Amino acid sequence: MPLNIKQLVDYVDKNDWPFTQGHRLCPGCNAPMVAKWATLTAKALGYEPVVGAATGCLEVSTTIYPFTAWNVPYIHNAFENVAATITGAEAAYRSLVNRGKVDNKKVKFIAFAGDGGTYDIGLQALSGAIERGHDFVYVLYDNEGYMNTGNQRSGSTPTGADSTTEPVGKAKAGKLQFKKSIVDIIAGHEGVYAATASTSEPMDFMKKMEKALEFEGPAFIAVLAPCVRFWRIPESSGPEMTKLAVETKYWPLWEYFMGEYKVTKKPRNFKPVSDYVTKLGRFNKLLKRDDSAEVIEEMQKYVNAKWDRLLALEEISKDKPLRTKI
Secondary structure, three states: OOOOHHHHHHHHHHOOOOEOOOOOOOOOOOHHHHHHHHHHHHHHOOOEEEEEEEOOHHHHHHOOOOOOOEOOOEEEEOOOOHHHHHHHHHHHHHHHHHOOOOOOOOEEEEEEEEOHHHHHOOHHHHHHHHHHOOOEEEEEEEOOOEHHHOOEOOOOOOOOOOOOOOOEOOOOEOOOOOOOOHHHHHHOOOOOEEEEEEOOOHHHHHHHHHHHHHOOOEEEEEEEOOOHHHHOOOOOOHHHHHHHHHHOOOOOOEEEEOOEEEEOOOOOOOOOHHHHHOOOHHHHHHHOOOOHHHHHHHHHHHHHHHHHHHHHHHHHOOOOOOOOOO
């Protein structure tokens, strides 16, 4: 039966949260929403999650010795290797099951990492784990920078956003490159389930998490999850900002399954990307530059082109699944 609100409520009513209080994440941080919703979905559907977390905000703030916010089996990994660690655990478990050493239970291996540990330093381990076909779910909480160490630029940082390693100033408008298309990169491995999600759409995320858990093979979900401190936004406004990101085409909600693309939310009326940029304090320095209108216009052209491409991929891939192995 597909996941529904009653299942979630019934589970919480009778059980402890798999991810709970006791963490030290900043007020308003959206990362704990991602961890809570992902593990709750797994538990409500009867899975036993085994979690690995890469070094980053989520890890350092949820496992401050001797405290932990995790009520599930958990391992801390280095910045770059959570995909290798969690798939090593998956392979070991599968070997023990095959040899009759342990019972074959409904166990699912889940990795959590930020964008620095996914787009950049962890991409090699993630790509290798996916290509080998391990049965695991990788959940990216994307706050668009190395926020744990003070807002350094990552491959996820958007054009024009201020960061400590590529600040906006007189010489240039901060980072000049567009945000790396991480879900397209994962989809390029082909034998995967991959999707985007946002903290403004919890049920969309949890339904995608359900598909990821049920998929026998590598699955990946990228969740836009603001860092209120370095996005320079009010503590209570994270989901509001991700809603605006969806409504401006900046962060479309879509999924990829074995060659087929599907857009899961199509707003009736899109807002200009300038509505999103002007809400985030991280763009304040950009807006003071004489060329800010040109930079925002280029961003608008980019998100329009990405959206049109996504719709085209959805149309041409209908009912055309790929065979990814013999």
